[in-house]
Amino acid sequence: MKKSYLPLILLSLSAFSGFAQKKPAEKLVPYVKPIIGTERMGHTYPGATVPFGMVQLSPETDSIGYELNGKYNPRVYEYCAGYQYEDKTITGFSHTHFSGTGHSDLGDFLVMPTVGAVKLNPGTADKPGSGYRSRYSHQNEVSEAGYYKAKLDDYNITAEMTASTRVGFHQYTFPKADDAHIVLDLTAGIYNYPDKNVWTYIRVVNDTLVTGYRQTNGWAKNRVLYFAMRFSKPIMSHGFRNESTKQVYRGFWGKFNQNKNFPEIAGQRIKAYFDFKTTGGEKVKIKMALSPVSMQGAINNMQAEVPGWDFDKVKAAAQQQWESELQKIVIQTPSKATKENFYTAVYHTLINPTIYMDTDGQYKGLDQNVHKANGFTNYTTFSLWDTYRALHPLFNIIDPQRNNDMVKSMLAHFDQSPEHMLPVWSNSGNENWCMSGYHSVSVVADAIIKGNAAGIDVNKALEACVTTARKRDYEGIGYYMDKGYIPDERNGVSVSSTLEYAYDDWCIAQLAKKLGKQDIYEEFSKRAQNYRNVYDKASGFMRPRLADGSFRPKFDPLTTIGQGFIEGNAWNYTLFAPHDPKGLIEIMGGSKRVVPYLDSLFTMHLPDKFFEETEDITRDGIIGNYVHGNEPSHHVAYLYNWTNQPWKTQERVRMILPKMYKPTPDGLGGNDDTGQMSAWFIFTNLGFYPVAPGSDEYSLGSPAIHSAVVQLPGGKTFTVTAKNQSDKNVYVQKVLLNGKPLDGLSIKHADIMNGGELVFFMGNKHK
Incomplete structure (x- = not known):
């Protein structure tokens, strides 16, 4: 009888052995470096957030005002994310940030731990002791997905932070001090100009709970955000300062009396501080929950998401959220730098858009009423x-x-x-x-x-x-509908708007076609051809056109300002008809004309006036006159696929990748723009790109990784493999889709979502 069980036992042992030898999935969070893009013009932030979180808890390194000596301060642009890597001081930690934008707002509810005399102004970078800011060193700074840490040298305080979707969790390790403080500055903010604050309110509910709100008139004209702030230990005393009236109010919990000790305060510019005594190494923790609806909503959000005080548990949960998202694309490459670039790019794509509602589904709508999702x-x-x-x-x-x-x-x-x-x-x-x-x-x-x-x-x-x-009265649409273009006299970005409307109209036509709405399909298919109306064959460029139908006589295709374009010049925008590359190439004169045009875009030398006009903003993301840091160029390298030299797409994208993306603080070639720069990087590394969203096709390029497995809904996977991959083997020799030779230079969305394998065979010579 024993012999009869032997094969089963051996089979079981063999199966167990195979299971035991299976390698666990590699952790991907360590490859995320949120510090990438925090220097120069990447405009990312290094702080703590979770995927699409409503809270982005991150340090501010300076409080640049909108005005300097009564005039616009150009340095405001540098601080769109509140943090610049080269700065030597931290002014505090605020709870809302845009990631990678070229414009900003936010920076709500700045918190700063201090010891010593109470200071309620940030001071200046050249004199840190003049305010509550502190010096810090990158040697004592840690920036990870879902976690941030820094040593505040002037106070000997270690600051740590993590987050859930709606709660920012602070942990401050204090030295022994009888005069420890937490400063809450409701006047601080990003893109801060005089009178941005409309109203602020703080209420000390009890000795561990503070609530309030901030209403601002900034880039967003009427923004109200509520908070609930809870301390891990009782407040010893507190005080307020109304910056508008310069009045200071104090309250002491040991003798608390509502009528005498000011439990609440309201005004345009309010600051508060909360006093503690701390022992050496004591951790004071703060939970700051946000709500777009109410202070009670913020309290409810806190209780739902972070009811306890286990900082490490919340950090682990945040990083597990990131790990789950990162595992949706698992790449193989021998280059650690590529992995750091890739997974930081994935991280940056999963920050925005942001969730905007309470845990019960309520949110403030565009009509300023409360709605429920x-x-x-x-x-x-x-x-x-x-x-x-x-x-x-x-x-x-x-x-x-x-x-x-x-x-x-x-x-x-x-x-x-x-x-x-x-x-x-x-x-x-x-x-x-x-x-x-x-x-x-x-x-x-x-x-x-x-x-x-x-x-x-x-x-x-x-x-x-x-x-x-x-919508005829919006940004020249009426003229566009009547004339087929926007006249130069009527709109400062007449050409780029005409081109962008034409693409959008094509999207509407495709949707109408899918839904069987023939009349709408025909109307918007015709409108989608309006891009042709601003092409000037005489000059070979898209060009501003006057109301009488003539082209503007004074015209410089290299100039970026005042020529009818937004974030680009005629050289860039002439190639903007992503919905009709074939038609665009035809009106430009075919491959014979377009290939040299594309080539020169990447190789030309721009005059100094180009950079002077843009205040050097564009210099970070430019190759020749190809401006990768500005999105209208993102499809351009793929346009060779519609010419007689498609192999140049493969050459160009592999050249762009290492020039525009590096695993360093200054490693983004321009604003990340809430993830678009990073999304381009991800698609291009995988070997395909959506030249015209609204189409179900992706244009092929040259994959820069050895392989990738994309996790799809329903448990399916789509695998990309690059055979003979190397830095020199950038040219595609052939492509197999599910084992069959691919006919053409594109794949369809269904090819991906049905699961399967796309195999590129690479070489060092083009075909």
């Missing part, structure tokens, strides 16, 4: 001029449900909009009206066309797109 998660921070290009298409692959919720958030915005428009650049229940185009229609159309429409009323979505595109 039923059946979806409400999002904000839609930098759509940037992110329609690659960020949202990336979500349609790795996280379609989240992108579905973002589309629903945009449709809710439309319903609440007095203008009946989809968002242009929206944040925190506000429309910021920034940049040109109506690119939310690209995001909506792309999601529905790619089958990501669960729970979306697709006919209502099309109606919202059409209504937005027919």
Whole structure:
């Protein structure tokens, strides 16, 4: 009998042995370096957040005011994320930040731990002791996904922070002190100009709980954010300062009397401080919960997400959230630098848009009323001029449900909009009206066309797109509809807006076609050809056109200012018709003309006046006259695929990658723009790119990794493999899709989402 069981035992042991030898998945969080992009113009921040979190708890390194000696201060642009790597001091830790933008706001509820005499102003960088700021060193700084740490040298305090979706968790290790303080500055903020604060309010509820709110009129014209702040130990005493009246109020919990000791204060510019006695090495912890609805909503959010005081547990949970997201794309490459670049890019793509609602689903809408998100998660921070290009298409692959919720958030915005428009650049229940185009229609159309429409009323979505595109009184749309272009006299960015509207109109046409709306399809297909109306064959460039139909006589294709374009010049924008590359190449004269044009874009030397006009902002992200730091160029390297020299796409993208992305603080070639720069990096490393979202096709390039496994919904995987990969083998010899030779230079969305394998065979000579 024993012999009869032997094969079963051996089989079981063999199976167990194989299981035991299986390597655990490599941890990917260690490859994330949030410090990338914090120097110069990347405009990222190094602090703690979770994927798409409402809280971004990060250090501020200076308090640059909007005005300097009564005039605009150009250094404001450097501090869009509140932090610059080269700075030597930290002024505090605030709870809201944009990631990688070229404009900013936020920086709400700045907290700073101190010891010694109470100081309620930040002081100056050249004299740190003049205020509550402190010197620090990068040697004592740690920046990880979901965690930040720094030593505040002037106070001998170690500051640590982590976060949940709606709660920022601080942990400060103090020295022995009878005069330890926590400063709460409601006047501090990013993009801070006089009278940005409309009103602030603080209420000391009891000796461990403080609540309040801040209303601002900044980039977002009416933003109200509420907070609940809880301390891990009782407040010994507290005080307020009203910066508007210069009055100071104090309250002592040992003798607390509501009538005498001012438990609350309101005013335009309010600051507070809270006093403690600490023993050496004592940890004072603070939980700061946010809400777009109410102070009680903030309290509820805190109780729901971080009810206890275990800092390490919250940190571990935050990093596990990041690990789960990072594991959606597992790459293989011998280069540690590539892995750090790649997973930091994935990290940066998963910061924005941000969740904007309480745990019960309530949020403040565009109409300033309180709404409840039923059946979806409400999002904000839609930098759509940037992110329609690659960020949202990336979500349609790795996280379609989240992108579905973002589309629903945009449709809710439309319903609440007095203008009946989809968002242009929206944040925190506000429309910021920034940049040109109506690119939310690209995001909506792309999601529905790619089958990501669960729970979306697709006919209502099309109606919202059409209504937005027919808004005659918005940014030249009336002229565009009547003339087929926007006259130069009527709009300062007439050419780029005409080109961007034409692309958006093509997206609407594709959505209408999918839904069987033939009349709308024909109307917007015709409008999509309007890009041809601003092409001047005589000069060979897209060019401003006057109301009488003639082209502007005085014209410089290299000049970026005052020539009818936004964040680019005629050389860049002449190549902007991503929905019709074939047609664009035809009107430009075919491959014979376009290939040298593309070549020269990457190799030309720009005159100094170009950089003087842009105040050197563009210098970080430029190769020749190819401006990778500005998004209108992001599809350009892939245009060779529509010429007779498609191999140059492979050459160009592999050249761009190491020049524009490095695992260093200054390693981003321009603003990350809420993840668009990073999304380009991810797609391009994988070997394909969505040249025209709204299409179900991706244009092939040259993968820069050895392999990648993309996790898809339903347990499917899509694998990319690059055979004979090396830095020199940048040219694609052949491509197999699921074992069969690929005919053409693109793959379809279904090829990815159905699962399978895409194999590139690489070599050092082009075919």
